[in-house]
Amino acid sequence: xxxxxxxxxxxxxxxxxxxxxxxxxxxxxxxxxxxxxxxxxxxxxxxxxxxxxxxxxxxxxxxxxxxxxxxxxxxxxxxxxxxxxxxxxxxxxxxxxxxxxxxxxxxxxxxxxxxxxxxxxxxxxxxxxxxxxxxxxxxxxxx
Amino acid sequence: xxxxxxxxxxxxxxxxxxxxxxxxxxxxxxxxxxxxxxxxxxxxxxxxxxxxxxxxxxxxxxxxxxxxxxxxxxxxxxxxxxxxxxxxxxxxxxxxxxxxxxxxxxxxxxxxxxxxxxxxxxxxxxxxxxxxxxxxxxxxxxxxxxxxxxxxxx
Numbered sequence: 001x002x003x004x005x006x007x008x009x010x011x012x013x014x015x016x017x018x019x020x021x022x023x024x025x026x027x028x029x030x031x032x033x034x035x036x037x038x039x040x041x042x043x044x045x046x047x048x049x050x051x052x053x054x055x056x057x058x059x060x061x062x063x064x065x066x067x068x069x070x071x072x073x074x075x076x077x078x079x080x081x082x083x084x085x086x087x088x089x090x091x092x093x094x095x096x097x098x099x100x101x102x103x104x105x106x107x108x109x110x111x112x113x114x115x116x117x118x119x120x121x122x123x124x125x126x127x128x129x130x131x132x133x134x135x136x137x138x139x140x141x142x143x
Numbered sequence: 144x145x146x147x148x149x150x151x152x153x154x155x156x157x158x159x160x161x162x163x164x165x166x167x168x169x170x171x172x173x174x175x176x177x178x179x180x181x182x183x184x185x186x187x188x189x190x191x192x193x194x195x196x197x198x199x200x201x202x203x204x205x206x207x208x209x210x211x212x213x214x215x216x217x218x219x220x221x222x223x224x225x226x227x228x229x230x231x232x233x234x235x236x237x238x239x240x241x242x243x244x245x246x247x248x249x250x251x252x253x254x255x256x257x258x259x260x261x262x263x264x265x266x267x268x269x270x271x272x273x274x275x276x277x278x279x280x281x282x283x284x285x286x287x288x289x290x291x292x293x294x295x296x297x
Binding site (some may be wrong): 060090093094098 | 199201206212227
């Protein structure tokens with residue numbers, strides 16, 4: 001099976017973890033996906049190698065960014081029926097609070113979807129969704 | 144012994160003082176006042192799309208965030224804790240698999256509270272970037288723990 005067929009199989013099986021496992025960098029970071037009552041949640045399982053500032057300690061802005069960006073991609077792939085993988089064009093990360101050395105969760109929503117591009121907003125949290133640690137707005141090419 | 148400057152500190156902490164940058168394999172190429180260059184040799188784990196084998200955007204994000212933070216730090220006269228406020232990345236073209244990616248960052252303005260940074264990520268020189276970025280960093284951030292404790296008033 002090629003990648004798009006494997007992705008279609010994971011979606012047919014309603015198995016977001018199988019979708020996440022298709023992507024090497026997501027696997028390397030420990031990024032998974034699951035479904036809850038509100039939809040798809042991307043999870044960054046904590047690992048000591050994710051730390052950016054060992055004094056605080058806090059997660060590296062880059063790994064938080066990777067989680068937000070991957071959450072947007074997972075959301076588009078899970079929700080869309082595109083025959084190609086979405087491609088990131090631009091993304092803006094906002095760092096709202098320092099992310100502590102524990103699991104991080106992210107949920108994305110499509111703000112506007114056109115034929116060729118989608119605007120996606122993502123929020124990441126650790127304790128509770130109402131206290132986001134980071135947010136992102138990205139533009140993705142769909143065709 | 145003279146006090147360590149922010150530039151000395153950048154030299155001291157990249158990469159081992161930044162565990163995630165160290166885990167990915169980031170190396171400091173150069174640092175001077177307000178400028179830093181960081182490179183990331185290729186690793187198989189960086190593949191984002193297994194069909195094109197291009198590295199994940201997240202790899203470039205981490206490289207750029209690291210270089211931008213170091214440029215902001217290297218722009219300071221005295222070391223204060225910094226924290227990323229925001230970072231915008233433009234992915235101009237896919238990076239090629241199997242090759243080192245380098246990021247150059249320049250801090251073009253420092254105010255009392257904010258450092259403004261631009262960055263370029265490239266494989267064939269800065270004139271042919273795979274991504275460009277701009278970001279802001281908060282100086283003396285509220286998460287400060289590197290700062291000495293305030294003096295107690297009698």
